[in-house]
Amino acid sequence: MGCCSGSLWLQGCYIPKGISLSYLQAGSPVIIANLWEVTSGDIDEFGMAIVDTLSCEREKMVKESETMKIKGRK
Incomplete structure (x- = not known):
């Protein structure tokens, strides 16, 4: 990047x-x-924003999947 x-x-x-x-x-x-x-400071800031956004979305998806009731799941 x-x-x-x-x-x-x-x-x-x-x-x-x-x-x-x-x-x-x-x-x-x-x-x-x-x-x-691009300057290194700009790209570092942009890269961290992408990682933070993707991490938050992943956490939301994990929480949602844990609360789902799937047939046959204990």
């Missing part, structure tokens, strides 16, 4: 190449990348 990590290299009439495309082709469901240069 560093500077320009989502940039693609254009090679004339050929298919663009880049790290983000490689991850997608390998089966990654999500790519978070930058298309431009």
Whole structure:
């Protein structure tokens, strides 16, 4: 998730190449990348915000699944 990590290299009439495309082709469901240069402080703050948001959503889902009554579950 560093500077320009989502940039693609254009090679004339050929298919663009880049790290983000490689991850997608390998089966990654999500790519978070930058298309431009960013300062380390900005990217650190942004990265922490993403991690915090994903963690909170996961906790909510875990709590909801624990309260569900599933047939055959003790």
